[in-house]
Amino acid sequence: MRLHLLALLAKEPAHGYELKQALEQTFGSAYPSPNIGQIYVTLGRLEKDGLVRAVDVEQSNRPNKKVYYLTGKGRDALTDWVDEPTEGPRVRDEFFMKLVLAPLTGIADRMALINRQRRHYLALMRDLNELAERTDQGNQVALLLIEGAMLHLQADLDWLERCQEDLA
Amino acid sequence: MTVLRTVNLVKIYQNKHVPVPAVRGVDLLVDEGEFVAVMGPSGSGKSTLLHMLGGLDIRTSGEIWLDGQRADTLSESAWALLRRKKIGFVFQFFNLVASMTVADNVELPALLAGVSSKEARARREYLLDALSLTERADAAPAQLSGGEQQRVALARALANKPALLLADEPTGNLDSRNTRDVLRLLSEVHRDGQTIVLVTHDARVASLADRVVSLLDGQIVDDGRIARRRPGRGGAGEVIDLR
Known part of the structure; x- marks a missing residue:
């Protein structure tokens, strides 16, 4: 899911819940509806690897939310993903x-x-x-x-x- | 009620005095309203079996019972009459009447069976619409693509609401959009109680059936229902494999 999230963030910075919605809207019922926890765990790892960065955005009456955006390193990783051929399916x-x-x-x-x-x-x-x-x-x-x-x-x-x- | 029954059905072709068994003792029971898909590699005897059921090929031995009546011992003309009354058949070759329009081809079986012209017309309109062929109603078969002719043949086979629909690879010439029309129509008429036996390689078609019969070397090697799976975990709602 790492690169799917990077691709969505290349379009515009977003917080975790927006990414979940974007995936569901794009792929419809064929998508295994990732839980929000999975998305935050993945975002955390991407942040640790320096592929995304998070900024806290203050909200009135609510706790701050984290908005993620792509770093230069993240954009490179995304470009590599797009440019390389994708492995075909293997025999079952x-x-x-x-x-x-x-x-x-x-x-x-x-x-x-x-x-x-x-x-x-x-x-x-x-x-x-x-x-x-x-x-x-x-x-x-x-x-x-x-x-x-x-x-x-x-x-x-x-x-x-x-x-x-x-x-x- | 049993619509179709075969008992130890056998077909042996003679190839220059060498007997070639195509179907080797098939016992099949199809109940009213049941949808049975016959699958198997080419040369496994599927089409031969279907042709014997539809009276296009004469059995070597065994019995064929249709709607409680023994069919294989009838005279050729009596068998033909029974077939016209009870069976709708979609062949791999389409057998449309070249000199008639699509609409007339589809209405003909119902009119022959004595249905009122108003009723035959309504049924024709429903079937052509379901198969996205309404605009082709006035065309001649020769003006149609192979896929269109195949769908007209299906509409014609269903015009009479036959006791039994026999179909040989009904989606064999269709692209995926037209296949979807055929799938939807088959499910719909099946839901309305149509009994169906069809031969197919196409798993989309076979998966609509209540039962799948697998043939290998002219014999049934598997005959069983397709289990209903629980929706949810591991189901088709997870087409994407997340890593």
Whole structure:
């Protein structure tokens, strides 16, 4: 989440709660709604690393609030993040390891593992369908994110089918 | 009530006197209102199974029961009649009547079944609207894209509110927006009680089903319901993986 917060702060200085709202508004229901504590912990670490700085802003009738802004070092970190290629998704290796290794021990059979995993993926897909239906149809960012998750899941299912053909 | 039942259904093709088994003993039971997705690798027998259910392919042995009636032993014409009454079919090839408009293609099955023209028209308007095809109502099939023809074929198959909808890869030619229309319509007619058996690779389509049947080498290797997951933790509301 560090770099997401830096990117938002590059736009304008903000306090923690504003950052939470900005994330939720941008990504809609596809975002795992970070709790405010997580955001403050992350901001604290960014401050310690010199990537952001906080200033206290006085408020009438309330305790001071901390407004964070990006430092030069923070801007450099952000630029590096933007400029470098992003790692692609890896194979879901935990299931594959299970698929290959578990039958060796005699505690599971591959066909049953694959069948159970397929049902699990389809249940996830159903959740994504429902999430897409619930999402504001004007929120393209959120819809694209959900579509991306669906395409990954489809690839996982296709791969499962290949495993079933060759291993089961 | 059971709409469809197969007993030890087998299909063996002859390839230059070499028997090639495509479907090897399938027992399937589909209740009224149920939505069953059939999945499996290509060559696993899914399309052959569907074609036998729809009477497009003759079974080698076994039984097919439709709405309580044994179908596979009927004469060809009696089977055709039963099919027209009970089954809506979306093929991978679309079989639209080239000389008729989209609207007439969709209304035809209902009119043949003796529905009033007013009712057939209302149903057609609802289906074309649901599939974003209203503006294409007066076009000829040849003027449509592959994806549009596929959606017209789905509308036509549903025009009659058939006892059973059979569909072979109904989203095979569609982009993601048109797929969404098809998904929404399938959920809607399913909610209204439509019985559906469809073959698909598309997990978005399969995930709408009550049950998923997996085929491998012509046999059912899995047949079960897709579990309802609890919303919340670990659910799809967390599409982004925060690190």
